[in-house]
Amino acid sequence: MNRFLLIISGAILTFGLSGIALADDFRLPRSQQTPGGVASINLGKLDEKPSALFNDLPVAVVKVADNYHALVGIPLSTEPGWHSLEVTSASGPIPSYEFEVVGKAYPEQHITITNKRQVNPNETDMARIKKDRTSIANAKRYRHDEVLGISFDIPVKGVRSSSFGSRRFFNKQPRRPHGGMDIAAAEGTDILAPADAYVIETGNYFFSGKCIFLGHGEGLQTFYAHLSSIDVSPGDRVTRGQKIGEVGATGRVTGAHLHWSVGLNRTWVDPELFLTDSE
Ligand SMILES: [Zn+2]
Structure with a gap:
């Protein structure tokens, strides 16, 4: 009872003072059932949190307004058609949920990189890239149960591209x-945590440059690349709006920008679907 009152009064207070409502932290992403999108599936009112699997990987299950919802990240490689989500509740398996994925045509994007090694890496580079991939795969596997936030503020104010999913050609x-999503901003611009999170990993990779992985709970992750500096360490708890690093041009880039990714069940999905300022 006390906790309930506290949440209500906190929401009113925050909303009234800053326009950022607490409730915004738990606004469901826009459902977009395409490759690279998110299927938000209402599992209904259940006494205990159910678990859900898609392609044999655990899916984020979050409670919003009394109902549990599965947030399924749909990989860009997914074939259009019907797919199933396997749900298990405390009382046993629930008949599987079927959802339809419709095709989406993503545009081609042609980029010219002057450092040819960044397109055709040499043997030394390949050894580093292999190590990077292991570290990235481990970070993407990480999940904790506590859900700290499911909707995001834009981490950097800048010019946003809508190039998520574009089929890329580097030097043809x-x-x-x-x-x-790439957000163009000057080198040194502050990058702010878009929601509360734990820092899963930081690194300096061949392609991504200096980067950070944040975990928001249940496998919902955000990733920041090409930074000039990193202000956090693995294991840190960060709060929404806290500075985590600065925009840079490290790794494979054509200029200073933030590359920002959002992940669910180890796959990257369109960040736009989670933004608090986009409708
Ligand atoms: Zn990018």
């Missing part, structure tokens, strides 16, 4: 699709 060679 096809590479993996773009797994995030």
